[in-house]
Amino acid sequence: MGVIRFLGQHKGAVALVVVLLALKAVCDLALPVFTSQIVDVGIAQSGVEDVGVLEGYRAAGVDLLPIQMAYLARTGLAMLAVAAAAMVLDVAVSFVASRTGAAIGRDLRSQLFGRIVAFSDAEINRFSAASLITRGTNDVVLIQNVCTMMLRMVLYAPILAIGGVVMVMATNPQLGWIVVVAVAAVFAVIAVLFRLTLPRFKIMQKLIDRVNLVAREMLTGLSVVRAFNRDGYEEARFDDASRRLMRTQLFTNRAMAFMMPSMMLVMNLTSVAIVWFGAGAVGGGTLQTGDLIAFITYAMVIIMGCLMMGMISIMLPRADVAAQRIREVLACEIAVRDPEDAAAEGAAAKGAANSDRQAPGCGVPSRADSAANGTARWAVPPSEDLPEHVGAPHPDAGGTGGARIEFRHVSFRYEDDTADVLHDVSFTAEPGQVVAIVGSTGSGKSTVVKLAERFYDVCEGAVLVDGVDVRAWRQADLRANFGYVPQKAFLFSGTVRSNIAYGDEAAGEEAVRAALAAAEALSFVEERDEGLDAPISQGGANVSGGQRQRLAMARALVRRPRAYLFDDSFSALDYATDARVRAALASYAADATQIIVAQRISTVLSADRIVVLDEGRVAGVGTHGELMAGCAAYREIALSQLSEEELAAGCASATAADAGAAAATETVASAEMAATAGTGSDATEAAAAAEGGEGGAR
Numbered sequence: 001m002g003v004i005r006f007l008g009q010h011k012g013a014v015a016l017v018v019v020l021l022a023l024k025a026v027c028d029l030a031l032p033v034f035t036s037q038i039v040d041v042g043i044a045q046s047g048v049e050d051v052g053v054l055e056g057y058r059a060a061g062v063d064l065l066p067i068q069m070a071y072l073a074r075t076g077l078a079m080l081a082v083a084a085a086a087m088v089l090d091v092a093v094s095f096v097a098s099r100t101g102a103a104i105g106r107d108l109r110s111q112l113f114g115r116i117v118a119f120s121d122a123e124i125n126r127f128s129a130a131s132l133i134t135r136g137t138n139d140v141v142l143i144q145n146v147c148t149m150m151l152r153m154v155l156y157a158p159i160l161a162i163g164g165v166v167m168v169m170a171t172n173p174q175l176g177w178i179v180v181v182a183v184a185a186v187f188a189v190i191a192v193l194f195r196l197t198l199p200r201f202k203i204m205q206k207l208i209d210r211v212n213l214v215a216r217e218m219l220t221g222l223s224v225v226r227a228f229n230r231d232g233y234e235e236a237r238f239d240d241a242s243r244r245l246m247r248t249q250l251f252t253n254r255a256m257a258f259m260m261p262s263m264m265l266v267m268n269l270t271s272v273a274i275v276w277f278g279a280g281a282v283g284g285g286t287l288q289t290g291d292l293i294a295f296i297t298y299a300m301v302i303i304m305g306c307l308m309m310g311m312i313s314i315m316l317p318r319a320d321v322a323a324q325r326i327r328e329v330l331a332c333e334i335a336v337r338d339p340e341d342a343a344a345e346g347a348a349a350k351g352a353a354n355s356d357r358q359a360p361g362c363g364v365p366s367r368a369d370s371a372a373n374g375t376a377r378w379a380v381p382p383s384e385d386l387p388e389h390v391g392a393p394h395p396d397a398g399g400t401g402g403a404r405i406e407f408r409h410v411s412f413r414y415e416d417d418t419a420d421v422l423h424d425v426s427f428t429a430e431p432g433q434v435v436a437i438v439g440s441t442g443s444g445k446s447t448v449v450k451l452a453e454r455f456y457d458v459c460e461g462a463v464l465v466d467g468v469d470v471r472a473w474r475q476a477d478l479r480a481n482f483g484y485v486p487q488k489a490f491l492f493s494g495t496v497r498s499n500i501a502y503g504d505e506a507a508g509e510e511a512v513r514a515a516l517a518a519a520e521a522l523s524f525v526e527e528r529d530e531g532l533d534a535p536i537s538q539g540g541a542n543v544s545g546g547q548r549q550r551l552a553m554a555r556a557l558v559r560r561p562r563a564y565l566f567d568d569s570f571s572a573l574d575y576a577t578d579a580r581v582r583a584a585l586a587s588y589a590a591d592a593t594q595i596i597v598a599q600r601i602s603t604v605l606s607a608d609r610i611v612v613l614d615e616g617r618v619a620g621v622g623t624h625g626e627l628m629a630g631c632a633a634y635r636e637i638a639l640s641q642l643s644e645e646e647l648a649a650g651c652a653s654a655t656a657a658d659a660g661a662a663a664a665t666e667t668v669a670s671a672e673m674a675a676t677a678g679t680g681s682d683a684t685e686a687a688a689a690a691e692g693g694e695g696g697a698r
């Protein structure tokens with residue numbers, strides 16, 4: 001049983017609970033003995049009369065009342081002490097059980113979170129975010145509660161039941177058959193309930209998943225729901241999911257509601273039977289009244305023990321479904337993994353984040369090896385030799401230049417897809433180059449960027465960074481080289497500062513401002529009263545799409561990585577801002593490699609190299625001029641956006657773009673510096689001038 005395995009990880013607590021419960025059982029089973037003595041000796045005085053001692057006392061002129069009262073007081077106090085001890089033990093058991101249950105919940109949550117964080121996009125898609133949330137919350141709470149109950153009840157029930165049977169046999173074995181019949185009736189009721197409710201309990205978790213999924217989808221797309229007046233439809237969809245859950249819960253709750261009355265009936269019938277058959281024994285002098293009362297109590301104890309076991313046996317399968325769902329996540333094979341020896345070579349990979357300009361022995365991947373097999377190993381450098389800004393070099397920071405990113409005959413298909421979305425894609429982005437990827441929607445541009453980041457593994461061919469197959473890198477070290485700006489910019493709840501520092505925790509105020517300035521985000525941040533401490537709500541919902549995109553860019557820029565991956569990041573910007581940001585990048589990220597996925601031809605005109613994708617195949621690679629002359633697919637895209645004249649001008653200016661960009665760059669650089677110094681108006685003017693300088697390339 002999965003749940004029991006979780007308890008197995010807390011053997012100390014389980015052992016302690018067993019000891020405490022055994023002591024509590026002794027106390028609980030001792031109480032009826034006291035009751036019996038009080039009735040037989042203290043009240044009925046039958047024990048005394050039986051042996052004829054009473055006459056003896058009377059003949060001796062001894063008043064028995066004080067003796068009786070003293071006996072009652074002594075026994076009553078002893079009974080109170082035992083009851084108090086049982087209560088203390090009960091509190092202690094509850095405390096240890098709750099602590100253990102909470103610890104199990106905490107461990108499961110942290111294991112789940114650790115696992116989910118390591119998931120690639122493929123695993124997230126396979127489980128769905130809603131289901132992962134249910135598993136991490138609802139399922140964990142269910143297991144936590146069942147573990148607590150198991151500690152409190154499951155261990156206690158057998159101790160109590162066995163103790164009860166022993167006491168029943170010691171009291172009056174002749175009436176034992178009544179208890180046997182009662183226990184059989186209890187198990188019959190439980191078996192019927194088990195059969196009825198178990199299948200429903202099993203689907204309950206899936207129905208909760210469904211409710212979460214619909215609610216999540218509706219809340220995420222609330223504006224679309226409203227814009228298309230689909231409130232009614234969504235309400236009906238949610239209502240359907242919610243009603244199905246409610247129906248299942250009602251069924252199980254109704255079935256369970258039968259349990260207590262049925263048990264009470266069994267208990268009361270048992271009491272009646274014991275009194276009925278026991279009365280004869282009392283009359284016949286073979287059973288004392290107190291023993292009869294004790295017998296009834298022990299019979300109830302046994303039935304309660306069986307009832308507890310029955311309840312747990314109904315709850316356990318449901319918790320087991322939850323445990324199974326959690327195990328599925330924990331045991332899920334992660335498609336994108338670090339190489340086997342990554343732990344040992346972690347430091348090496350860190351060093352490998354620095355390019356081939358490093359001295360030998362500083363984690364430089366062996367070019368010879370990598371060229372030979374595409375999955376090279378690299379030398380292990382002593383970790384103290386690593387520069388502080390690993391994977392994020394910049395000339396100002398004593399960096400080591402851009403990364404070399406190569407796609408070598410890459411083919412790829414998403415899980416469950418029947419066809420490849422990329423076919424035999426090959427191109428190289430040399431250190432310091434700007435490589436643009438253009439193509440129609442769905443041609444595979446974003447997929448290229450995701451493969452470079454190794455969010456997925458290629459199906460054929462290889463993606464190499466610095467000549468090393470990305471599958472041979474430790475993922476963290478590989479990604480330390482990249483500044484990634486996703487297509488859908490996402491910000492975390494916090495402040496502007498916390499979001500930018502997400503890219504580099506060590507970044508100081510100046511670095512944050514410089515990154516914001518380069519991403520053309522400083523001016524609107526400074527317009528806010530709180531400046532860098534302006535609040536950002538979850539997902540960046542309280543800033544505009546363009547502002548969100550620029551903040552996401554600044555987050556990538558502040559890392560000062562060796563390569564930037566802009567996944568369609570410029571299309572959310574207006575033309576002027578687009579031009580200014582690219583001009584700023586020319587200075588800010590001079591040595592870094594840039595891969596820019598773009599929809600707008602104007603964004604890519606001055607790129608060193610443009611890769612044209614057409615239905616997942618490379619239709620051409622070259623500069624704007626070369627592609628206009630020799631790539632029909634590119635010409636088609638270009639002509640759909642710009643006129644022949646604009647393109648001709650663009651073609652001419654693209655060759656001269658370097659000069660223009662350089663001029664723009666200088667101006668933007670001064671804009672950046674001015675912005676950093678806090679002179680917003682200077683920055684704006686300078687940036688406007690920069691835009692003019694860049695204009696020719698558009």
Ligand SMILES: Nc1ncnc2c1ncn2[C@@H]1O[C@H](COP(=O)(O)OP(=O)(O)OP(=O)(O)O)[C@@H](O)[C@H]1O
Nearest residue numbers: 125414417421439440441442443444445446447448
């Ligand atoms: N997670 C996924 N699972 C399955 N198929 C996917 C997934 N993501 C993308 N695809 C498919 O892969 C193909 C390429 O998608 P991709 O996002 O790379 O295109 P794109 O060129 O970036 O498109 P766009 O310009 O519209 O952003 C598309 O046909 C898309 O339907």
